[in-house]
Amino acid sequence: MSIRTTGVGGGQKRAKWRPFSKAATLLVAWLERVDPGTHRRIKGLRLVTAYGIAAMLGAVLEPHQAGIGGALSSLAGGFALWASVSEGQATRAASSRDLLILCAAAAVGAVSMIGIGAMLGLGAWLRPEAALITGAFLVGYLKRFGTLGAGVGSQIYIGQLLAYCAALHLADIATAVLAGVIAAVAAIVPRVLSGPAERPVSLPISGPLELVSPAQGSRELRMGLQAALAAFIIVLLSALFHLEESAWAITACTYVIGASAADTLDRVRRRILGTLVGVPLGLMLMPVAAHASLALWLAAALAMVVYAMALPERYDVACGAYAFTLMVMLTATGERSTQLLAARAWETLLGGAIGLTAAVLVLPLRPQRKTST
Template sequence: MNDDPQGSVDHGGNFRRGILRPVAAVGRWLDQVDPGTHRRIKGLRLVTAYGIAAALGTLQDIAHSVPGSVSLGYLAGSFALWASVSEGKTTRAESSRDLVLLSFAAALGAVLFVVFSRPLQIASRAGPELILVTGAFLVGYLKRFGVLGAGLGSQIYIGELLAYGARLTAADLRAIGIAALIAALASIVPRVLSGPAERPISIPALAAGPAPCSGRCSPEFFMGLQAAIGALVIVVLNDLIGLVESSWAITACTYVVAGSATGTIQRVRRRIIGTLIGVPLGLACLPVAVHAPLLIWAAAAFAMVVYAMALPERYDIACAAFAFTLIVTLAASGVHSIPLLAARAWETLLGGSIGLVAAMFVFPLRSSGTGE
């Protein structure tokens, strides 16, 4: 028997410290994911903008003049969601201006796809995908014009991607214009209401490019080339062997390219880790998607809030949240093919790997930053 009370106290203190240590570690991890209330407000704003745009797009008075081949609510909601992600100004006036520009940049991307997809489709089966190559280039190149330029490049690509996925045609041009107007309104309203409680954040995928290098073309030009060449390789692979959903691979390739080869390696690793976590979680929720779609949409909304909170510092968690959202929303919309949904993981791996190779061997950038 230990009769030393001091020893007993020390033992209890060691026990408490042993318990508190992992609790403190979890607390530090949560601080990285959710460092401030403004991040939660940003996430809620994304979800609100999407919800308002999707609701307005389904109103009979608005949707009756739009052809039935395109979901106006989905198109407007996607424009508004990603415009809200890309925007990062301090004042309401600046934010509102940028949200309008970003919404119409997405519409511009969709229009570019509509205009050029038909001639390219006649030339090649994979022709329409070549338009995504131009968007991939702009995602990198327009970073030379700051955060707004980076957001505009991203929105043009997203517009092309949405038009490619929905197979939009010239008959849908009116819908694209209406969707842009709805998206601008739907994204401005929650930003005005959030006010000074929300502070701008630096988004890795949309951050301005590295410092210029003397005697060479701008680094952003090389970043655009790296993304475009990687995307072109994926288009060729799809034409030769056929990929389940090649646009997922092109998107992964486009957004992993950073301001240096080291930064690209980090982004590829984090994107792959996040996707390999988010996709299985989404697949595990498939039975719920069939029987309780409302619950799945609520889970997707929560995941997008996590996406906004984690994106600046924890790109891996943000990618996991988005991969989960994509899988469960596809399932809630009626897509239940396990091979198709699981392809999100391995095609992200393919696209990220090709983007990494392009960043390392196509005019590699050796800037001092991480590129994050």
């Protein structure tokens, strides 16, 4: 009798844990399908590590000057995180070189934002976010110089965006430069330790960007012009209707511009889907923010690992993971205004729509591959 009872109890315990075991099996199968060999997972962990090291070093070295707040920590963390995303070399030496260049580009972007913002503040009717137009152009145009060029353009824009969000002034130029130095150290150390466990990023499936014709200029130039025009339209709308989070709309229109109008349409669709899923999931965690801040940071870290895994091939999943991370981090840092978070969400969608319109109507691009002669 005792043996039979034990057997029944054991069967009940196995039945109790069976759903969890099945879920774990499905999760492992999905990970292997999306990321065979664990290379992207390792890169995702590196992104989180670089951000954490940079943010902590920034907090330790924070000068605590008037008007600075936590700018050094947030700048350094952002520089290191997105430099690690853009870097795609195979060796430690090449990766370290690119990470140094990318972090320097982010610092240059932040300094340019401070300078242009100061000039725009001298009585001009344009708001300071108009400086982001230059970064939006470089995101598209510098893709003509390959993976590193695309990363440099993106880092310049990110540096501008972070400096704008931190409301930096001329007196804060040293803070931006120091953030670049901290970010370079924080990004290079995890890459050196990860070593051969990572592989370089693959080339875009659509093939290299090419010249449409000598008279029309390069495809990358047209992409830059499309992004800059879309950003300019958002700046005008912000001046007329006082958009609360126009910088997020500019960011959306900048990064949805693809190598063709069809590619842009696909990216906009995927970005909208990701945003519509990621933002509500992040907002659902707001009630526990005051009681489980550590859990929120862990959830954000896990979402960034998913972002790194999905980015090359599943832009919708990557956008959803990033939108979730953004909402969680804003909540964890004390920003819990539902109105502000909603404004960032809908203005992101607005920016994507304006970017798509610019890609379709202004110097539209068609998919084009080189043909053998």
